[in-house]
Every structure is written in C-alpha cells, then in structure tokens.
Amino acid sequence: MKISNEQYARSLAESCLENSEAEWPKIINRFYSLLSTNGDSNRLALIIKEFPSVYDNLSGELTAEVKSARKLDKNTLERLTNWLSAKTNLKVTCQTSLDETVIGGAIVNYSDHILDLSLSGGLKQLTKTLAE
C-alpha cells in the first residue's frame, strides 16, 4: 500500500511527541532509513512541507501567519494571539510579515482559514457592493 506524505509526516510527529527531545535525533535517523528502504527519499521535501501543520495538530498548537502593512505593536499582537487562542482552543504562535498591499489592518492566516481585517479587503468589498 502506498504511504502518503501526510502519513509519513504524521508517523514522524507522533514518534517525536511520544519521546523526549533527547531521543529525536535517533528517531529522525530511523525515519531517514525507513524512507530509503521504501524508496521514498525523493519525497522528503514534500514531507517536510506537510510536517509543521501535522505536528501543530497533534500537539495542540497553531501557527498563524499575520500579514500587515506596518509592524504590529506588541499589545496588538498579544490581543490577536489571545483572541485566536480563545477561538480555536489551541496554543497560538503568530508569525508576522510585512506586505504594503494590505494598506492598513492585517490579514490572519491559520490552518485552512483566512481572516481578512485589512483595509485592502475592505476596499474590495466596497467595490463589490457599489457594482451590485
């Protein structure tokens, strides 16, 4: 039976979470040899892509990407993190990035959701409303 990238990522994440951090190098080495035995070494890049979201899911963590036009202050970021934690019941970590096209406000990206709190999004909505 063919093992999917997601299944590989899940097995690695589960093994890591079940063991202490000291064991992780050994687990990773065993994982490499498993991939090579199965002839799936070429899929490593795709497995690495899947791994963060799978790990977050299993550990009850969530990484949210926050895009804004200007750097957000500590207070705003903390409020946003707390609000997301309350909404998802997960431990949230925010990764920020700058994007001038956002104009104002922020766009929050977490798991398969997008929360558009930006000015550019608002302008798009206004254009749509006027066109109707």
Add this chain to the structure above:
Amino acid sequence: MSKTKDFIVEQLKSKLSGFEQTAKDQVVGKVLKVADGIALVSGLSTAMMSEILEFECASGVVRGVALNLEENQVGVIILGDYTAIKEGVIVKATGRILEVPVGEQMIGRVVSPLGEAVDGKGAIRSHKFYPVEKIAPGVISRQSVDQPLQTGIKAIDSMVPIGRGQRELIIGDRQIGKTAIAIDTIINQKGQGVKCIYVAIGQKESKVANIVAKLEATGAMEYTTIVLAGASHPASLLYIAPYAGCAMAEYFLDKGEDVLIVYDDLSKHANSYREISLLLRRPPGREAYPGDVFYLHSRLLERSCKLNAEHGGGSITALPIIETQAGDVSAYIPTNVISITDGQIYLEPDMFYQGNRPAINAGLSVSRVGSSAQIKAMKKVAGKLRIEAAQYRELAAFAQFGSDLDEDTKKKLERGKRLFEVFKQGQFSPMSVAEQVLVFYALTAGYMDDVEVEKISEFEAGLKSFVADKNDQVVKDLATNGKWDEVIEKALGELISDYKKTISL
C-alpha cells in the same frame, strides 16, 4: 436642475453610508494539482458537496464546484478557463451551493449553463437564483398526467401522445431527425401557454445558431430559453447544463406554469460525466462509465413532473434525446434512459432513407402515459393507428414474397400505404390537433381509399385549405373542446365529401 443633481449626490451618499465592512473568517485551500479541468485542493475542511469555490488567479476569479470530498483534499471541477490556475493558488469556499439565475429575464435568451448571456444582447440581471441540484418533488405533490402537450407532428400526437409532465425519450442514430422533432414541438407551443427550454449539450455551435435563427423566425424565441454548452466547452459545463436548464424550468413550475424542456443530448452528457469521473479517479464500470451514471440521469428526469392543484398545478415535460450507435438501443446509456422515461420515440434509419420522415418506428415507439394525454376526438380517430401501422409493416414484408393475396390483406396493405403517406410531414410545419383529427378521420373512415397513394399529400393539403376557407364551426369546436360524437362525425364526413367533389381524383 440643481435639485436633480442633489438627488443623485444623496443617492450616492446613501449607498456609501449603508456600507459596512465585515471581517469574514473564510475557509481556504491551496491548489495541489490541476489538469484537464480538474483541480485537487488541500484544506477546505468545511467544503460542501456542490459548493461553489473561487480560485484567486492573477487574471481574476475562476469558479469551480466541489465534487469529491476526501479526507485531505477536495476534487473540484473548474467552470471556466483552467489554464489560469496554477499550483499553490488560493481557493476560497463561498458557502453557497451552485445556483443559476432564473426568471422571466431568461426568456428569449441564449445563456451558458451558469446563466450568463452568450447571445450578445447584454447581461441578464436577475435577483432570483435556484440551486442547480435539487431533490425532485415528492409523491404527495404530484398527480398523474392528464393534459396533452401537442407536438404538431401527426405520427406522434396520434400514436405516441405526450402529456404535460411526461418524460418522452427521442432515440435514434445520428442525422435522423431527433432534434427536428424537438424543435417542431417547441414551435408548436406558440399560444399554448408553455414555456420552452432547449438545453444543447456538446452540440456544434453552428447547429445551435441555426436552431436559434429558426426559432426566431417562427416567433418561438418569445417563450424559449436556450442553454448552450457547446462542443468546445469544458466537460464541467456540459455536466451541469441539463441541471441548470431544469432549475430555470423549476422557477416557472413553482409559479404554476407549464414548461417543456429538451435535453439534446444525454449521450454527450453521460460522456462528459464519464470524463470528469475518470479524471477524479472514480472507479470505472461498464463502458467505463462510473457506477452512479444511472443516478445521473434518474435524478435529472425525476424533476420533470405534473404537480397537483394544491401545489400550483404546474408541469415540466421533458424530451431527452439519446444518440445510438448503429441502431444499438441495448447499449448502457440508452437502456438506462429508456427505463427512466415514460416512453420513447424510436427513429429508424431504414424508414428515414425510404423517405418516411419523421422516421418514427410504430412498433418500438411507445408512450406509457398513453391515451390519457389525448383529446377524445383524437382517441376516437387514431385509437388503432399504431397497431395498423405495425401490422402494415409486417404484411408489407411478407407480401414481397407472394402475389396471391386475399382481398382483406390487399385492403390492409392499401390502407397502410396511405397511412404512411399521411404520417409524412415536412420539418417546421407542425399541424393543429383539429387538422390532425380531420385528416385521420378522412383516412380511417375510408375517404382516402380512392385517392392514389402519390396524391395523398396533395389531397391532405387541399383538404386543410378547403376547411380553413370554409371556417367551419365544427372544426373550430374540435380545436377548443376536443369532443367527439355522431353529429361531429357526420359534419366532418360531409365536409370531406364536399371537398372531394371539388377535386378530380
């Protein structure tokens, strides 16, 4: 003047003041793979079956429909140009099931399966939308078919009558007159209070252009909508076209009106669904069609119905068309659709090439609703025509081998020859039911027995114009109430005898 200016400014201000920005939490996914009009998308954990999804491409938004919901990915059919979609493109869930605009604005227009105008007459602005997929009306809201839908084609109205709310399949090989029957039926609905929808699935656009031109020339576009999914369109549009057409018909059904819908043709529809299913990696079955190809057509044709008075009394009559290969009606799709519909009109190549047009095979064509969809007068004059036509064809084949025939057989053969002459009818020349009753009475009562077979069509045309000139009340009553009794029979007999006196046989 300044008052008008102020008014416009106020209107603009009120539009702006009414605007409120909302922060929507949208479910999104990313394109993993895209090919041949199909996309595999990750994420979209809350996507619904048949939900509209929006692909945010560089060139604009492209829409798609969720068709395969799997554990980690969603299979989407793309309704438009899929070449603009690249791997990694963001896909947004809209939370809306696929729907099309409906309403009076659609009448007289040629539209795409998504309800967008394709006839160059400007955009269609409709505020009413109906879902493309809908569960058919239940048992409680239905009633049996009891009202005729006149096709204007003598062979059909007499032998295989169609009722309002019936599903009658038109089946036959290519280039044999299947579409012609459907178009003639649409033309004949003028003034009958029936809205018509013609769904072209995988047809050549030149053919559809000809149909539109013909319908416009005959004034039939005043009550007709054409849903066009041409041969060059992607399989996804061909797949949704009949459901979209049916949704447009359901709007009128809900208003208590009668609708005629033509699906031309369901063989190509099944092919497009096979293409989509194979690309979505669903397991192939017989003739490589997926396992649910029966449900594909049954759920579509079940939406045609006759509602009872408590539910508005409207109806949707469906004329699905199936193209056979070398007359093989026992192939997978033809047998499926035959079993779903309430009868079929089988067009035979041999008859077509012998010059019998429409080439309706009397033996294999049936209408399961039958005579309850006929007016009394037609029932009376045409009751035995189907059996007579079938018997004639058998006898004609038998008579080729011997010349010694008894009187009765000879008589049957002569009557049969005249019957088949009467059944011949030109394209785009539908006939009113009163004229049909008159012609069939002339035949069955023996008034045509002394007319030469070659002169039957001439006799028929002459009789029609003679009666039209006379403007006879009996014929007018036939058209309005359809009653039949001895007085009417006698009056018609006298009319035909009077006509015969004016011609030299």
